[in-house]
Amino acid sequence: MSPILTDPLFYAAAIPAVVLVGMSKGGFGGAMALLGVPLLAFIVSPVQAAAILLPILIVMDMVSLWAWRGVFDRRTLAIMLPGAMLGIAVGWWTAAVVTEGHVRLIVGIIALLFFLRWATDKLGGLERIGSHNRVVGAFWGAVAGFTSFVAHAGGPPYQVYTLQLKQDPKLFTGTSVIFFAVVNAVKLIPYFALGQFDATNLTASFILMPLAPLATLAGVWIIKRMRPQTFYPFMYAMVLIVAVKLIHDGVVSIWF
Template identity: 75%
Template sequence: MNALLSDPAFYFAAVPAVILVGLSKGGFGGAMALLGVPMLSLVVSPVQAAAILLPILIVMDVVSLWAWRGFMDRRTLSIMLPGAFLGIAIGWATAAVVTEGHVRLIVGFVTLAFFLRWVFEKVAGRAHIANQSRSRGTFWGGVAGFTSFVAHAGGPPYQVYALPLGHDPRVYTGTSVVFFAIVNAVKLIPYFALGQFDRSNLTASLILIPLAPLATLAGVWVVKRMKPAVFYPFMYVMVLIVSLKLIHDGLSDLMGW
């Protein structure tokens, strides 16, 4: 790792990765967050990239929690978090047999179907506002916890449940910030147990961490100034980009492209 940290190519990949993830953690859509691990994987293995980014994500979560304090929907959290904990446990238990490629492909197709349903409703002139549902929320919370653990792709399943609730953008973003802050904190336990936090990875994380607050606050600044009429179409476009990105990455992993 010492050789890696002295390699300019590492910083050319890692700095943009952290900035994009930080903008996303500030509330600026999940598509950019999905670029973090693949971008860093240009210079290290995907597993090592995920391990390096997780402590940085924790710092971003702390900044986001402060920036979005007071904006959250407790009902959504109480419904989704128990499922998320179960999903993380399943991801931990199946870490040796489940591939990221399969997870990304499945989540990508589900998310694409979610976007296409929104487009159909727009064309038909219907606005789909969903009510809270413990069964649906537990299911999608579980999927979000599982995919977040296995492939750092928890955003799309979360959005499938939370976006149709039609919350104020600040409430939607604040709730997602709390949800993923808790999910990432819980993920630390199995990540330590699986031996993904060695000294070299943590050193790389510490070097990159100063970028985390700046990028996150930039995302917060943008989202807090977006009106609902702009925010929700923007978020659904991000959902489309995320779905296509996941499908591409899943196919690449499985086909060896």
Template identity: 70%
Template sequence: MVPLLSDPWFYAAAIPAVVLVGLSKGGLGGAMALIGVPLMALVVSPVQAAAILLPILVVMDVVSLWTWRGERDPVTLKLMLPAAMLGIGLGWLTAAVVTTGAVRLIVGLVAIAFFARWATQGMATVERPTDHSPARAGFWGIVSGFTSFVAHAGGPPYQVYTLPLGQRPALFVGTSVIFFAVVNAVKLIPYFALGQFDATNVTASLVLMPIAPLATLAGAWIVRRMKPEIFYPLMYGMVLIVGAKLVWDGAFEIWAQP
């Protein structure tokens, strides 16, 4: 047996991590997904945690795509996905000179400012939705692709553009599922190149994988029963939590650098 799989502390951390990420993938927001890698990093290195979770994320994407089939906003995808591909390319090209700490700090501050703006406007985004803007969609699409590649933090930039659209919860979730399924699929290429899929990590992924569809379907079940007046405050609250976590992680990484 792989030594990692005989360690009960691995399961104590990994199973809750997969459940939380699955609930997030089902539509309950990015804050729980952000907890996944740090929780697993209590028992393995952060790089190994990310490598173990990546195949599980792909399974979750497939389940989410099936669960939310037919729910998509073609305009959002048309405007943001090509920009996100450009952002991933920029992240790949600049990976050697851009620090993940700085990216996390900046994205976290943007997320907190976005939440503060919504809160000070009376939390009325659902009642006064904004229209699509190719310029804004292109900008935030690039930022989302870039930060997703460099620091696994593509959610807040994506939500900065899409939350103010005030879409139905199912439409919002279904569109975001397609967006990040494509982004994650494209990101597989450099992860393979990094050689992170060794026998230990792949075996651990396979052991945990049965939990993935159950947690994802549970998240979708909850979201389908949420009214917009509950869903949107929850999503904005998740943005605030993600922002605070990114600021904390980014500041710590910058401070810890020699």
């Protein structure tokens, strides 16, 4: 048996990581999910941490799909998912040359600018409500697929397009659950091809997996009780936290 599977420090990091990611998967904001891999990476490498979490993410996606069944916006998915498939393919094709640090830095800057635009609008009393645009949606879908594959950071690009639609919180969350469930399922193929899974990582995933549905349902329970007046400021606050975290990680990876 691998040493990490009997190391108490591994579980001290892995259990909180799974709980945070699960609550995020339930709809509780992408900032929590971004903390999962770095927390686990205190004990194992970031690549191994991502490989351990990916099967758990699939289980969380299944729970979220059940919890939010029947609540989604078909048009958002029809516009963004084809782009996401292209983004994943590009990520797979460029996996050997694209660095995770640069991707995280770029996505962090995009997320920060997106938050600052929203904050400026709020201070100016402007309510910006967007509408569907096939070209724009396909672009951000592709960016989300690419950054999700390369750096597990698909949330901010997805939110750049969808938050401005000002959908009902339940509709927003149900749609995002389907989007990322599809993205994560498709990512399994290239992850296997790139050799990201081995017996140790899969065993660790299965040991931690019972926590997945409990944490995910906790996130669902909270979001289903949120009013729009609370939900959208909360989501933009999560975007800011994600932006700061991604910029920090990108800078540290590139220059230190």
